[in-house]
Amino acid sequence: MAIEDRRQRERDARRRLITATARTLAESEGWDAVTTRRLSTEIEYSQPVLYKHFGSMEEIVEAVALEGFAELAEALRAARRGSPSPDDQVSRVAAAYGDFATRNPATYDAMFTRSTRLHFAADDTPTPLTEAFDELREAVGTVAAVADVDTRTEVLWAALHGLTMLGRNGRLRSDHEADRIEALVAQFRAALP
């Protein structure tokens, strides 16, 4: 069995190598550069090896996205815990969200633009996704005992995502990012039931 174990470890390591390389390559040169040929030369294996681990290129992107969601959840959790007063949590979490998106643009892209098959609020929702959402939800919950926390969390998430995407594509005034986050949090706080 030891041999089988070793083989499994090697398989796992190579799988991680593929996703890590894909992510690094995407962050440095954009997802357009992440082709099966380029990726395979980068990991120093031939193309078909990729398909031993993933059914398609899309699945590789999905794996990167999942990794991203786990990291996002962790970043939001850290922001929430590092918050001195509970009232501050929404503000901190919003800032952490923007920060993550800015620092990992390609990964964020994998999470929200390039992977259409990862669904929320469904039976097959992977745990990293629900965990990230739950962190936002917890933060929203502290603001006040609002009637429908879920709805307001979704609205907050949507606003943060919208600010990220529009900002990235040059659709918003580039020197007012902080103002927008502030305005968002302010109007969020103002709407107490």
Added chain:
Amino acid sequence: MAIEDRRQRERDARRRLITATARTLAESEGWDAVTTRRLSTEIEYSQPVLYKHFGSMEEIVEAVALEGFAELAEALRAARRGSPSPDDQVSRVAAAYGDFATRNPATYDAMFTRSTRLHFAADDTPTPLTEAFDELREAVGTVAAVADVDTRTEVLWAALHGLTMLGRNGRLRSDHEADRIEALVAQFRAALP
């Protein structure tokens, strides 16, 4: 000159044929189906004809996007004008925005996901884009004499865009769309200076 005029008219007509066909095809089968070969057979010309009118496939998508922005601006204008009381404008405009995005998913995609080169708030911003933004801005302006209308308009736009994108990819509970719009508008109204 009459001959030259006729030629120009024919050129214009063919250009419109290309964008209209691309849009229709995208709405019915998705942008993946809009390849240069498919598009050229659809308009009953050969591939190089496309390149007499557009420099690349991306420019065709951009043309569809511009058309979409013009229509969106018009839809928002109609919603604003059809509003009985000024207080209602934000709500109406938000609903009209969601409506447009739902009715024209592929066009919306061209506007916000597939065309990265159309910038807002810049010197080279095409008029349809600023017009659409201005309609939102006007609606926001009616809510109250807020200090920074621009910032709050951007936040509203971002929230609407986020709700659209996350909703479309199954990232939000599918039977609470109206609730989210309502919550968004409510918190928007609540945050008066």
Added chain:
DNA sequence: TCCTGGTGGTTAGCAGCGCTAGCACTAGCA
């Protein structure tokens, strides 16, 4: 009326894409 320049449109082909069939080799077991 014939000739000529320019325009409109075509066919054929390039490089690169995701993906796969099928072969060569090697490690591990009997």
Added chain:
DNA sequence: TGCTAGTGCTAGCGCTGCTAACCACCAGGA
């Protein structure tokens, strides 16, 4: 030592966006 299972390769298919080179036609002047 011979067999087997599994690993990784080469080569190639059908597709993509895009372009070079050519042909047919029409408008305008001699």
